[in-house]
Amino acid sequence: MKEDRYFIAGRAIAVSLIRGGRPAAFLSPTVFFCLVEGPEMAKPLLKDVADSDLCEKIKRVxxxxxxxxxRATTEPLEEYLxxxxxxxxxxxxxxxxxxxxDILMFQVIHSVRGPFERLRDGLRTLGVLDKIQTHPNSFYPLLCWSPATLTADLxxxxxxxxxxxxxxxxxxAEEVVVPxxxxxxxxxxxxEGTQKLGTILSFATGANTVPPIGFSPQPSIEFLHQEYDAGTTSKLPIANTCINCLKLPLYTSYRNFQEHMDFALGNTHGFGLA
Structure with a gap:
């Protein structure tokens, strides 16, 4: 709060959404509801309590x-209450x-009201909060966590x-590599499911999830022919994430193609992504 980081976070999320960046899919449904309807209308749930010890005490109640x-269960909570x-x-x-x-409202809503208000103020940047409140169904999957659903076909x-x-x-030669x-x-x-597909997407575009407004420019695949790099043929895939272009090496064996793809993906770490 002293460094106003909640406001900065809200502004960063707003600008990222406008610029087509990665969605900030980490808010709980309760926090999202507060953004849309206001904290006064919230009905927090036990799972919204991050303090595991307090959560267990509330559960006993x-x-x-x-x-x-x-009476016996609330006695240890008297100071907190x-x-x-x-x-x-x-x-x-x-x-x-x-x-x-009462406990849930205090713990989940009232005790963090200051940080929440600064986050909300940050989201007002470029009119994003107004759009969230006008079109909550469209923004929910962008701001709240849900399991990723990348597939090979997608x-x-x-x-x-x-x-x-x-x-x-x-x-x-290219038609051999496309399959x-x-x-x-x-x-x-x-x-490996979604995680590996996200790594492939990140290698090619710099984003391991689909940006809210899609990719721009549209990702493309090109091929590494012999004239690439002054007469040599690259054995590894090469990506230009500025234009979302993945260049694939030419192989006649799927095993060789697979081994070199795995090597490239396993030894490339960038963009601060895990």
């Missing part, structure tokens, strides 16, 4: 079966639900394959 159990302003009188077992709601569809003229010697490329994507999906 929800599991109380008698009023005596409720006093600091949180949640000193709700407990007169019956059913009061536990109201108490839990990754293949991103790339335009630039082939040499029909019936040329180059074209014949290798698609087999390699399929094998990657079968062996």
């Amino acid at each position: 929800t599991e109380c079966k008698s009023f005596e159990d409720l 006093a600091n949180a302003g949640c000193l709700r009188p407990l007169r019956r077992l059913e009061d536990k639900n109201l108490l839990v709601d 990754v293949d569809s991103f790339f335009t394959i630039r082939l040499s003229p029909v019936d040329s010697n180059r074209r014949h 290798f490329w698609r087999d390699y994507l399929a094998d990657s999906e079968d062996q």
Whole structure:
């Protein structure tokens, strides 16, 4: 808060969305709801509590079966409840639900209200917050986490394959490699799933996920013929991430193609991506 990093984070997310950068898919549904409807309307859940010790204590409150159990379970929380302003009188077992709601509102919403407001102020940059509130369904998958769904067919569809003229010697060599490329994507999906496909995408474009507004320029595949690099033929794939272009080496054996693709991907680490 002292360095105003929440505001900077909100502004960075807004600019990234506008510029077609990687989506900031890490917000919880509750935080996203607060951005759209406002914190006052939020209904936080137990899973929103990051403090595992406090989460376990709240869970025990929800599991109380008698009023005596409720009194005994809330006793260790008295200091926390006093600091949180949640000193709700407990007169019956059913009061536990109201108490839990109070605790969740304080822990998830009120205790981080300052950072949240600065994050929201940052998202106002370039009118992004207004668009989030107007089109929440469109922004939800961009701002909230969900399992990645890259597939071999999807990754293949991103790339335009630039082939040499029909019936040329180059074209014949390229048409041998195109099935290798698609087999390699399929094998990657079968062996390591989304993670390997994300690595391939990152190698070619610098992004291991699809940007919110798509790729620009459209990713393409070219081929490394002999005249490349002053008369030598590269054995490894080469990528130009400025133009999203992947250049594939020419092989007549899928095994050789696969080995050199794996070597290139395994020994290239950049862009600060894990």
